[in-house]
Amino acid sequence: MSPNPEIAETRPRRLRRQERREQILAAATRAFAKAGGFTLTSLDDVAAESGVTRMILYRHFDSKTDLYQAVLERAAVQLREAATSGGELGEQSVPGMLRWASEDPDGFRLLFHHAAREADFRDEVDGVREGMVAALLPHMEQAAVSKEWAVWAANLATTTVIEAIMAWLDAGRPDEDEAADRILQAVDGIYRAVTPDTGRTSPTA
DSSP: OOOOHHHHHHSOOOOOHHHHHHHHHHHHHHHHHHHTSSTTOOHHHHHHHHTSOHHHHHHHOSSHHHHHHHHHHHHHHHHHHHHOBTTBOOTTHHHHHHHHHHHOHHHHHIIIIIGGGOTTTHHHHHHHHHHHHHHHHHHHHTTOSSHHHHHHHHHHHHHHHHHHHHHHHHTTOOOHHHHHHHHHHHHHHHHHHTOSOTTOOOTTO
16 A cells, blocks of 8 residues: 555655754754853753754764864854855955854854863864964965064954954844955954055955
């Protein structure tokens, strides 16, 4: 006897393993951000946000620590994809970061607010930040008066962009296009501060 096609159509499609994992990571990002980071969030919180049982969580992740690290890695990958083109920074970098932060504010806050203050996960966040500085440094070196000032500018510009986007999220995300322009003006000011030719503009402007 063949199954009733109408009944079959109403059954929810069973998610593939990778789809389920992605669903859990997205929900875990929301749960960890909502509660305030790793320590304040339980697996029951994540399960409730995901709409699955703890048993399902353990099928995909060995522990809460394993899950949190996967959440941070996912956010770092999304940030890299948003900020670079072919692995390089460019005029799309700040608007791309801003757009990703707007689409996933929980992911951005986990990376640069909550996890950045958690000793057990600070290394992962520092790695993301160091990668941003390393990507920006060659651009600064092209114009800076010295290697030391280029390093200073790359670090300051990275911090400025991160904190500017965080403040923009906290302010309710006003005028995304204008926000990108304002952040770029701040970065350009840093760039101008280390180059003897004040007529030049920053590599991300």
